[in-house]
Amino acid sequence: MDNQIKIVDIGIGNIASIQNMLKKIGYDSDRIVEPTLKSSNIDLLILPGVGSYDYAMNKLNDGGWSDYVKELSSDKKVKLMGICLGMQLLCDGSEEGELPGLSLIPGHFKKFSSNGGAERLKVPHMGWNTVHYNEKGTWMMEGHIDDPRYYFVHSYYYTHPESTYIAGTTGYGVDYGSAIQNGNVFGFQFHPEKSHRFGMNLLRNVLKQLC
Amino acid sequence: MLNHRVIPALLLKNGGLVKTHKFKDPKYVGDPINAIRIFNDKEVDELMVLDIVASKEGKEPDYRMIELFAGECFMPLCYGGGIRTMEQADRIFNMGVEKVSIQTAALEDLGLISEVADKYGSQAVVISVDIKRTLFGGTKLYRSATSDTDKENWKTFLTRAVDAGAGEVLINAVDKDGTLSGPDLELIREANNELDIPLIALGGVSSLEDIRLAVEAGASAVAVGAFFVFHGPHRAVLITYPKYEELENLFINEINGRQTK
Numbered sequence: 001m002d003n004q005i006k007i008v009d010i011g012i013g014n015i016a017s018i019q020n021m022l023k024k025i026g027y028d029s030d031r032i033v034e035p036t037l038k039s040s041n042i043d044l045l046i047l048p049g050v051g052s053y054d055y056a057m058n059k060l061n062d063g064g065w066s067d068y069v070k071e072l073s074s075d076k077k078v079k080l081m082g083i084c085l086g087m088q089l090l091c092d093g094s095e096e097g098e099l100p101g102l103s104l105i106p107g108h109f110k111k112f113s114s115n116g117g118a119e120r121l122k123v124p125h126m127g128w129n130t131v132h133y134n135e136k137g138t139w140m141m142e143g144h145i146d147d148p149r150y151y152f153v154h155s156y157y158y159t160h161p162e163s164t165y166i167a168g169t170t171g172y173g174v175d176y177g178s179a180i181q182n183g184n185v186f187g188f189q190f191h192p193e194k195s196h197r198f199g200m201n202l203l204r205n206v207l208k209q210l211c
Numbered sequence: 212m213l214n215h216r217v218i219p220a221l222l223l224k225n226g227g228l229v230k231t232h233k234f235k236d237p238k239y240v241g242d243p244i245n246a247i248r249i250f251n252d253k254e255v256d257e258l259m260v261l262d263i264v265a266s267k268e269g270k271e272p273d274y275r276m277i278e279l280f281a282g283e284c285f286m287p288l289c290y291g292g293g294i295r296t297m298e299q300a301d302r303i304f305n306m307g308v309e310k311v312s313i314q315t316a317a318l319e320d321l322g323l324i325s326e327v328a329d330k331y332g333s334q335a336v337v338i339s340v341d342i343k344r345t346l347f348g349g350t351k352l353y354r355s356a357t358s359d360t361d362k363e364n365w366k367t368f369l370t371r372a373v374d375a376g377a378g379e380v381l382i383n384a385v386d387k388d389g390t391l392s393g394p395d396l397e398l399i400r401e402a403n404n405e406l407d408i409p410l411i412a413l414g415g416v417s418s419l420e421d422i423r424l425a426v427e428a429g430a431s432a433v434a435v436g437a438f439f440v441f442h443g444p445h446r447a448v449l450i451t452y453p454k455y456e457e458l459e460n461l462f463i464n465e466i467n468g469r470q471t472k
Binding site: 015016020114123124126129191193195196197199200 | 251285305306309408432
């Protein structure tokens with residue numbers, strides 16, 4: 001049976017881009033606009049995200065999405081993938097906002113400091129950068145011929161006292177977790193859907209994880 | 212790490228791809244969809260498509276075409292031209308475009324910049340300014356829709372636009388457009404001094420060295436028109452883009468400089 005790929009559509013992310021790339025690699029996906037679909041009908045739930053933390057969390061909380069996503073993630077057969085702000089929402093919170101996140105992956109987000117020494121670091125971190133996967137991220141880098149690079153746009157970066165949940169790191173002033181995972185829940189700070197063959201390959205690897 | 216983006220800037224006129232010279236004489240260079248496919252294959256960092264007549268002629272953006280572009284772009288896509296309302300911006304974002312570039316509407320009122328930034332985030336809004344040099348070398352804010360200059364100081368305008376929520380600045384040197392005579396480095400330096408957000412420099416690039424110089428002058432990203440679509444002294448149309456390794460080598464000193472500082 002075909003994999004059921006669903007994308008949360010609450011106006012906080014660029015869904016068409018994700019659908020375009022999934023289609024390019026041969027997968028159909030659907031947008032879901034209500035948090036009602038049973039977990040048995042979902043193999044992969046994608047939480048996209050651009051914009052501000054609290055705006056997005058409010059959208060998730062108001063629509064009943066927060067409880068729904070948490071509930072879904074307890075079914076380990078369902079994979080949950082956050083992209084960009086979507087990854088941040090999966091964690092505990094961010095300096096950018098007041099609201100707690102979904103707490104499905106431990107970690108907080110801190111703002112990049114723009115005065116890192118003599119060279120001004122432009123914020124947001126916008127552009128292409130490489131990801132160094134570690135052992136935890138082995139499945140993510142499968143099939144990469146050269147150093148995978150991806151498109152990033154963000155001002156806040158992942159922090160956690162331990163590196164337990166980090167699957168891949170990126171350097172921008174600091175080295176931080178740009179690919180993170182906690183069991184069936186994982187997130188990418190960059191945009192695989194906008195990262196040429198590197199992103200396509202990563203999405204293929206994600207799809208290989210589906211039961 | 213390659214922090215500096217090199218962005219082909221494609222100009223559209225009535226559904227065709229054109230290249231201008233100092234904002235005049237648009238020359239037809241081909242089918243935009245074909246060009247986008249080629250740039251896609253060449254794995255460009257990002258792509259910018261600017262409709263040069265939409266605002267001028269008060270037309271709607273060409274949604275059918277924008278949707279085709281978005282379906283072909285597996286890298287970030289910025290669209291500019293004729294966006295005046297939030298409804299238009301919504302429609303464009305819904306097609307899978309990451310960023311919108313706004314000039315004409317913003318010169319009248321920065322409200323649209325704020326509205327788009329509030330809904331889609333600052334990273335999705337590019338404020339586009341065209342700068343024209345005066346006879347005495349001064350710099351004026353240029354209104355491309357009406358082909359005249361604006362009284363407001365461009366730096367003041369940029370500050371207001373950034374405060375309103377713009378996340379990136381596209382600065383286009385009118386007198387350099389299509390000339391392949393090198394970027395206006397002084398302009399880039401001046402603009403960079405004003406900004407803490409990413410700056411995209413457009414106009415005049417004729418070589419990889421020019422790209423490097425623009426970055427050295429402070430551009431976070433360099434947008435390139437003629438150099439990527441023309442080839443040779445007779446300006447035959449040939450779409451090119453540097454290889455990743457070439458760009459990596461080009462910026463290596465820049466990056467080493469950054470790390471040792």
